[in-house]
Amino acid sequence: MSRYKKVRFLDRSTPPHIFTLILLASISTLSMNIFLPSLPNIASDLGSSTNIMGLSVGIYLASSALLQLIIGPLSDQVGRRPLILWSLVIFCLSTLAAVFASSAAEFLILRVFQAISASCLVLSRAIVRDTTESVEQASSRIAYVTMGMAIVPMVGPAIGGILDYNYGWEASFWTLCLLGLIILVFSYFDVGETLENKSQGFIEQISGYPFLLKSKRFWAYCLSSACVAGAFFSYLGGAPFVGNEVFGLEPKELGLLFGAPAIGYLLGNFLSGKFSTQIGSDRMIFLGVSIALVGVSISIIISFVGFGSIFSFFGFMTIVGLGNGMSLPNAAAAMMSINPRLAGTAAGLGGAIMIGGGAGLSSIANFILSPGSTEMPLLLLMWISVFFGLCSVLFAKYRNHKLSAEILE
Numbered sequence: 001m002s003r004y005k006k007v008r009f010l011d012r013s014t015p016p017h018i019f020t021l022i023l024l025a026s027i028s029t030l031s032m033n034i035f036l037p038s039l040p041n042i043a044s045d046l047g048s049s050t051n052i053m054g055l056s057v058g059i060y061l062a063s064s065a066l067l068q069l070i071i072g073p074l075s076d077q078v079g080r081r082p083l084i085l086w087s088l089v090i091f092c093l094s095t096l097a098a099v100f101a102s103s104a105a106e107f108l109i110l111r112v113f114q115a116i117s118a119s120c121l122v123l124s125r126a127i128v129r130d131t132t133e134s135v136e137q138a139s140s141r142i143a144y145v146t147m148g149m150a151i152v153p154m155v156g157p158a159i160g161g162i163l164d165y166n167y168g169w170e171a172s173f174w175t176l177c178l179l180g181l182i183i184l185v186f187s188y189f190d191v192g193e194t195l196e197n198k199s200q201g202f203i204e205q206i207s208g209y210p211f212l213l214k215s216k217r218f219w220a221y222c223l224s225s226a227c228v229a230g231a232f233f234s235y236l237g238g239a240p241f242v243g244n245e246v247f248g249l250e251p252k253e254l255g256l257l258f259g260a261p262a263i264g265y266l267l268g269n270f271l272s273g274k275f276s277t278q279i280g281s282d283r284m285i286f287l288g289v290s291i292a293l294v295g296v297s298i299s300i301i302i303s304f305v306g307f308g309s310i311f312s313f314f315g316f317m318t319i320v321g322l323g324n325g326m327s328l329p330n331a332a333a334a335m336m337s338i339n340p341r342l343a344g345t346a347a348g349l350g351g352a353i354m355i356g357g358g359a360g361l362s363s364i365a366n367f368i369l370s371p372g373s374t375e376m377p378l379l380l381l382m383w384i385s386v387f388f389g390l391c392s393v394l395f396a397k398y399r400n401h402k403l404s405a406e407i408l409e
Contacts, residue, residue, distance in 0.1 A: 009190060012081075015131050016191045021145045023183045024084065024120040024191075026152045031095070031117050031176055032060055033152075036240050036258060037161035037251035038169035045169070048104035050241070051366060057237050058363035060111045064118035065356035071119040072126070072348015073208065076341075080123045080130070081193045088187060091117040092180040099173045117180075118355065122347045129336045129343040130194035138333035143273035143325075151266065161255020208342040212349055218338050220396035221285075225331035226354040227389030228289050231296060231320055231382040232261060233358030238365035238378035246375055247310050260314040261321030264295075268325020281330040286393045288327025293386045295319025300379045313375050320382070327393075334396075361385060 009017040016024075035042065036057070043053040075083050094113035101107040125142055132138040163171035212218045243254040268288060276284050299316040302308055335350040336343040361381065368377045 012192045014192050015194050020186050020190045021124045024124040025145050027183055028117040028121045029152045030156045031114055034156040034160040035172045037157050037255040038164040039240050042169045046104045054366045056108055056111045058359045059108055060115050061355045061359035063112040063115035065352040068122050068348040068352040073345040075123055076345055079193045079195045080127055081191050084123050084187055084191055087116045087119040088184040092177050095173050095177040099170045122351045125332055126343050126347045127194045140273045140276045142333055143269045143329035157255040157258035161252040165252045208345045212346055215338055217399050220392050221331045221334045222350045222353050224389050224392035225328055226357040227385050228292050228327050229354050230357050230361045230385035232324055234361045234365045234382045237362030238369050241369045242375045257314045260317040264318035264321030265325040268322040272326050272329050276330055281334050282397050284330045285327045288323045289389045289393050292320045292323025296383045296386055303376050
């Protein structure tokens, strides 16, 4: 008989319903990309350039990474529920303030506070690990949570582009604020505490970092997820430039095409949720990273021979998304299962490394693209990132094989 409570929707004495977990995981993704088609208009209104405003992605990701270093272990001490509620309050206030930003500096500073929403993604994963018994079960449930979340990057930029076209860029932030309030209400009534033991202090919980950082298996899983996700973060940083400057797309058109990776991500999450328990997490991670590498490689070849187009660039991003969707839930579950007592700490540290790397790659993508550039520099950056991810996966498989052999001996 399972020791976990049965979930009842909108009953905070039980673990949260999967619908609420999807909402929590989605808000951080939506706040990252809904406004991207509006970057040229935001830059114009605030007297800045598209390249400078493009830093809003890197700043958001870097802030998310730093916050997760604190949020993860703090949640292992005080619990998941209070941090989720306070994070949503801060997110709503900073999003509302962004509507009234009068300069690029103000806007970028408010993006730092908006990044608190990333804690909801980390904590939703920690909640899944709290309420499942094995790595494969956690992988499967995380995949279903992120499968719902995958719809957001598919429709977010499209909605943002339409809102910008009809009502101005501020409408995207009004929408984010309203959604944040709705999710806050759902969370207040539905998110029950799932952390059973809160005995350790914050300093003691932070001391779990050296244990994780010394684990070669943790690093292998962490780097594999960071590198394959790095391709997506590079895309986030560079695709607005490629769409606007290389292919001459309007915000509404860019918004519709921008969500291409999410189509593949949705399918990848479905496959991960359905088959992770049968074929194992390591194999699913390997397949996902390999597929992502194939997708980027084909796009590079097409561009190299002179047939690069809107369809070859955005179309093959669906393959990259498919690989992300298959590999990331399994890598996240594997990281948190190195030591289940440190699930929140592992989720925070792994998320910080992944998103911190993403912030760097997003900024690099923004830097290497300049007037007159083609899509090729961005594609090469994505390929390098995924290739290193594949190397990390192979090392993880080697370490697990070696550990299994030692146990048998």
